[in-house]
Amino acid sequence: MKIAFAGKGGVGKTTLCAWMGDYLARHGQDVLMVDADTALSLGQANGVKHEELPLPLSLREDLVRERIGSGYMHLNPDVSDLPDELSLKLPVDNGSAGRKRLLVMGSVSGAGGGCACAANVLLKSLLAHLIIRESAWVLVDLEAGVEHLGRGTVADVDALVIVSEPSMRSLETAARVGALASELGLARQALVLNRCSGEPDIPAMDGLPRQTMYLPMIPELAARQLTEASVLGLTGRERIDELCAELVRRIQAA
Ligand SMILES: Nc1ncnc2c1ncn2[C@@H]1O[C@H](COP(=O)(O)OP(=O)(O)OP(=O)(O)O)[C@@H](O)[C@H]1O
Ligand SMILES: [Mg+2]
Known part of the structure; x- marks a missing residue:
């Protein structure tokens, strides 16, 4: 399955994506x-040091x-070797036969320096290749906001997880993401309300996914933030x- 994680800035998209990847890999995926x-x-x-990360x-x-x-741009480049070539193998604990890799792609909307346009073509081609051809689970950690969703390829994932905090502003972004994704035909969506105390009622807003899950504030993770960037091994x-x-x-049932 191919899942993208979206939502407003700082709500927990990356954390949830890392948890999901780790969970799946430890369960043999x-x-x-x-x-x-x-x-x-x-x-x-995922616990990789900054200096060990590949250049996006x-x-x-x-x-x-x-x-x-x-000069003349190839709009359909061969990218089939890039997932293996560029991805970093990450350790999977508990001896599972699962596999976990990280591909540092960079932002599709802000790609590149001097050759932003060509870089965008390459990134989009690779993303499309991953979504259509890759047999592994693909988990895409998106940048904050909604803009990139309008650009085509991400909308071809199987499911969208929209992360939000239990606040009006964060939910408004979530609703905009959900509405835009629906317009693009991405119907399988779930909302994860993060750092949530209990299971509060959510104000009705057009665009919010019907499926809602609640995730509490995790004090152990909050306490660890000052000294460690990893969200794993809690x-x-x-x-x-x-x-x-x-x-x-x-999301499989949605
Ligand atoms: N449930 C939680 N309990 C405690 N800390 C959390 C929880 N969820 C996320 N965090 C922490 O909140 C911070 C922001 O989370 P994260 O980086 O995943 O957000 P993001 O949506 O990816 O942000 P950005 O928009 O900057 O990419 C991180 O330090 C993360 O460890
Ligand atoms: Mg993030």
């Missing part, structure tokens, strides 16, 4: 996590030039695993 943000935080959330594909001018060209992992399992069930 082949997982390819795609960092489609500019902040490189998905790697760090959006900044690999060598590859952009090689695959897309610099003592309360079973509860998070249960949430991931339920989320997968719900």
